[in-house]
Amino acid sequence: MEKEMNVTDNDNFDTMADQELIVLRKTISVDQKFATGPVMGKFLTALKDKRILAIQCPECGRLQSPPREMCAICRVRNREWVEIGPRGEMRMMEYCYYSSPDPLTGESRETPYGAIGILLDGCQKEEVFWHLLRPEHLEMVEMGIVMGDRVTRGTRLRPVWAQERSGSIDDIKYFEIDE
Numbered sequence: 001m002e003k004e005m006n007v008t009d010n011d012n013f014d015t016m017a018d019q020e021l022i023v024l025r026k027t028i029s030v031d032q033k034f035a036t037g038p039v040m041g042k043f044l045t046a047l048k049d050k051r052i053l054a055i056q057c058p059e060c061g062r063l064q065s066p067p068r069e070m071c072a073i074c075r076v077r078n079r080e081w082v083e084i085g086p087r088g089e090m091r092m093m094e095y096c097y098y099s100s101p102d103p104l105t106g107e108s109r110e111t112p113y114g115a116i117g118i119l120l121d122g123c124q125k126e127e128v129f130w131h132l133l134r135p136e137h138l139e140m141v142e143m144g145i146v147m148g149d150r151v152t153r154g155t156r157l158r159p160v161w162a163q164e165r166s167g168s169i170d171d172i173k174y175f176e177i178d179e
């Protein structure tokens with residue numbers, strides 16, 4: 001069977017190899033709009049008014065912010081809205097030395113920067129909100145830790161709002177030490 005090679009296909013392959021390949025290097029930009037939907041849209045709209053909203057699961061009661069339509073643990077639709085924060089306590093920080101380009105702008109953030117998980121007032125346990133820490137405060141913050149009965153309070157933080165807000169997660173510039 002192996003000896004019955006298709007001669008015609010082989011000829012085509014050779015012809016293609018002789019052709020000059022042309023490479024076009026272009027960055028294309030396509031303007032586009034997409035709907036944020038009723039759940040994420042409500043969250044983003046509230047940011048314009050300097051309010052942070054969470055959505056609550058009707059079964060387990062956990063809060064999610066940014067909100068999800070469903071509670072993935074209970075597999076039920078979330079319906080109740082709760083305003084949280086805007087102040088809170090730092091619980092986790094990822095100290096980032098490498099920055100990937102922002103898919104929306106193509107720009108990379110200055111490094112190092114701190115991606116932080118903040119337990120906003122009104123939230124508990126793992127209900128942290130992820131955002132950025134003010135770069136100048138990178139070395140000045142403490143993480144809060146809960147291990148069994150041992151609770152260490154993290155640094156209190158407050159959001160710094162952008163002067164002009166458009167209903168985007170960037171309406172919060174970053175969180176800074178609240179003192």
Ligand SMILES: [Zn+2]
Pocket residue numbers: 057058059060061062071072073074075
């Ligand atoms: Zn749930």
